Amino acid sequence: MLWKLSPFLAKSQLRYQSQLATAYLPTIYALSTAPGTKSAIAVVRISGTHSKYVYHQLNNSEKKLIHRRTLLRNLYGPGKNLLDKALTLFFDSPKSYTGEDLLELHIHGGKAVTGSVLNAIGSLNDRNSGIEIRYALPGEFTQRAFQNGKIDLIEVEGIRELIDAETETQRRCALSSFNGMNKNLFMLWRDKIVNNIAQLTAIIDFGEDTEIEDTNNLLQLVKHNMVQLKQEINQFIQKIEKTSILQSGVKVVLLGPPNAGKSSLINSISNDDVSIISHTPGTTRDTVEASIDVNGYKVTISDTAGIRSHSSDEIELLGIERAIKKSEQCDLCLLIVDPLNKPLINEDLTQMIQSMYKEGKEFVIIVNKQDLLTDENQSKSVMDALREKFGDKFPIITVSCKTQEGIEPLVKQLTQIFQRLSETSDESDPIIASRRVKEILHSDVLYGIDSFFVTTDSEIGGDSYDVVMASEHLSHAADGIGKITGDAVGIEEVLGVVFANFCVGK
Numbered sequence: 001m002l003w004k005l006s007p008f009l010a011k012s013q014l015r016y017q018s019q020l021a022t023a024y025l026p027t028i029y030a031l032s033t034a035p036g037t038k039s040a041i042a043v044v045r046i047s048g049t050h051s052k053y054v055y056h057q058l059n060n061s062e063k064k065l066i067h068r069r070t071l072l073r074n075l076y077g078p079g080k081n082l083l084d085k086a087l088t089l090f091f092d093s094p095k096s097y098t099g100e101d102l103l104e105l106h107i108h109g110g111k112a113v114t115g116s117v118l119n120a121i122g123s124l125n126d127r128n129s130g131i132e133i134r135y136a137l138p139g140e141f142t143q144r145a146f147q148n149g150k151i152d153l154i155e156v157e158g159i160r161e162l163i164d165a166e167t168e169t170q171r172r173c174a175l176s177s178f179n180g181m182n183k184n185l186f187m188l189w190r191d192k193i194v195n196n197i198a199q200l201t202a203i204i205d206f207g208e209d210t211e212i213e214d215t216n217n218l219l220q221l222v223k224h225n226m227v228q229l230k231q232e233i234n235q236f237i238q239k240i241e242k243t244s245i246l247q248s249g250v251k252v253v254l255l256g257p258p259n260a261g262k263s264s265l266i267n268s269i270s271n272d273d274v275s276i277i278s279h280t281p282g283t284t285r286d287t288v289e290a291s292i293d294v295n296g297y298k299v300t301i302s303d304t305a306g307i308r309s310h311s312s313d314e315i316e317l318l319g320i321e322r323a324i325k326k327s328e329q330c331d332l333c334l335l336i337v338d339p340l341n342k343p344l345i346n347e348d349l350t351q352m353i354q355s356m357y358k359e360g361k362e363f364v365i366i367v368n369k370q371d372l373l374t375d376e377n378q379s380k381s382v383m384d385a386l387r388e389k390f391g392d393k394f395p396i397i398t399v400s401c402k403t404q405e406g407i408e409p410l411v412k413q414l415t416q417i418f419q420r421l422s423e424t425s426d427e428s429d430p431i432i433a434s435r436r437v438k439e440i441l442h443s444d445v446l447y448g449i450d451s452f453f454v455t456t457d458s459e460i461g462g463d464s465y466d467v468v469m470a471s472e473h474l475s476h477a478a479d480g481i482g483k484i485t486g487d488a489v490g491i492e493e494v495l496g497v498v499f500a501n502f503c504v505g506k
């Protein structure tokens with residue numbers, strides 16, 4: 001269930017609701033569909049106490065609004081000027097996305113219609129009469145949903161990632177934030193810490209009446225639990241670091257001699273026309289970066305300068321240098337071979353490949369231009385030459401970008417590598433976490449646990465170890481988890497970060 005609140009979060013959000021009850025919030029409105037483009041339908045959203053007022057003014061009627069009832073209505077601007085015939089949809093507070101009264105106007109998507117409807121709503125702003133209506137800030141609808149306890153911060157980040165998702169795997173990742181997988185884990189961790197703080201509190205409260213040995217045993221138990229928890233958190237961080245490749249894109253670098261067909265290969269494995277194809281050797285002089293979608297994976301591909309020994313062209317040499325640098329930072333290297341080229345692979349490249357192999361880089365050799373090979377022997381001798389050079393170290397795939405022959409097996413091979421790199425091949429959903437979550441895990445949660453170890457390690461055995469201090473360190477760790485989900489005091493500073501990249505209307 002997407003929007004169900006956990007009891008753990010409900011507590012803090014009640015705190016927010018009570019803050020909101022005293023704070024005055026203007027009614028906000030915005031175009032929720034993409035601005036600046038012509039579309040069949042556009043959706044305008046209005047949220048806040050004056051949503052009903054906006055409806056009655058635009059509709060020029062006093063008719064009672066019914067929760068979630070869709071009505072086809074004429075909308076009028078100032079001076080009873082008919083603006084559009086629209087579908088209107090009203091949600092009664094608190095059963096709406098934002099938790100406030102929320103009105104949706106599904107209008108025609110032209111520039112003039114959307115402009116006139118937005119102007120008409122804006123013109124209803126009348127502060128003197130206590131009717132404050134203004135255009136929404138980026139992410140403000142979602143911010144209100146958070147503040148009204150509809151969603152927690154993990155879900156907020158999930159929504160943003162869902163909207164930003166460009167590929168199938170990114171979409172799946174974003175949705176996994178919704179199914180509460182991470183949230184449940186975080187709550188479990190927090191419960192564990194809180195339980196162990198309770199154990200420490202027992203030492204503080206009853207310490208003087210208990211045997212030193214008992215106290216030490218209790219402390220050892222808490223330490224043991226925290227060692228386990230730390231391991232669990234570190235494993236989680238490792239996993240999110242692997243899957244973060246899905247968000248940022250797998251870094252692929254394309255190598256090969258000039259005119260081997262690097263640019264056409266990019267076009268073949270993706271559906272977009274991203275690279276310029278030319279038949280003059282050395283056209284792709286500098287590295288050109290493009291983000292493409294290869295079978296649902298985001299791939300940041302660098303089309304490098306063709307590597308040619310003894311190039312006299314200074315610009316080209318610079319490009320080659322950059323290609324080598326790129327290759328050092330990439331997750332996967334694709335080497336394109338032109339079977340008609342002599343030598344097949346020059347010395348510079350061979351050396352580079354050998355050293356990358358030593359570093360454990362993923363590598364695929366692609367022999368292009370199969371359509372130009374007239375007899376089978378020709379093709380076989382190319383393969384033999386490559387196998388002689390590289391053995392079975394890398395997969396070698398023959399393709400023709402011109403006829404698309406071999407492209408499908410190549411994409412399959414690449415997909416397997418992407419799965420391996422991001423650990424998404426197993427059945428479970430990939431997990432992702434924002435940079436914010438990762439930072440808090442390190443700087444608050446793990447830091448708190450480590451400080452607990454430092455305090456207890458230095459004092460244990462003596463008769464005066466500082467249990468209060470040790471327990472405070474664990475509280476810091478627990479508060480860190482609260483910061484992640486939004487269940488923490490001083491959360492305002494966090495909100496700015498979470499909502500910074502939202503679009504208006506969401």
Ligand SMILES: Nc1nc2c(c(=O)[nH]1)N(C=O)[C@@H](CNc1ccc(C(=O)N[C@@H](CCC(=O)O)C(=O)O)cc1)CN2
Pocket residue numbers: 003043091094095096097104150
């Ligand atoms: N037209 C439209 N489409 C949309 C949205 C929207 O707000 N409007 N959404 C917005 O992002 C998404 C759907 N998400 C939504 C989430 C909650 C509620 C809502 O009304 N929640 C109430 C009632 C829940 C229920 O009846 O089960 C609530 O949480 O109390 C609506 C949409 C995607 N499509």
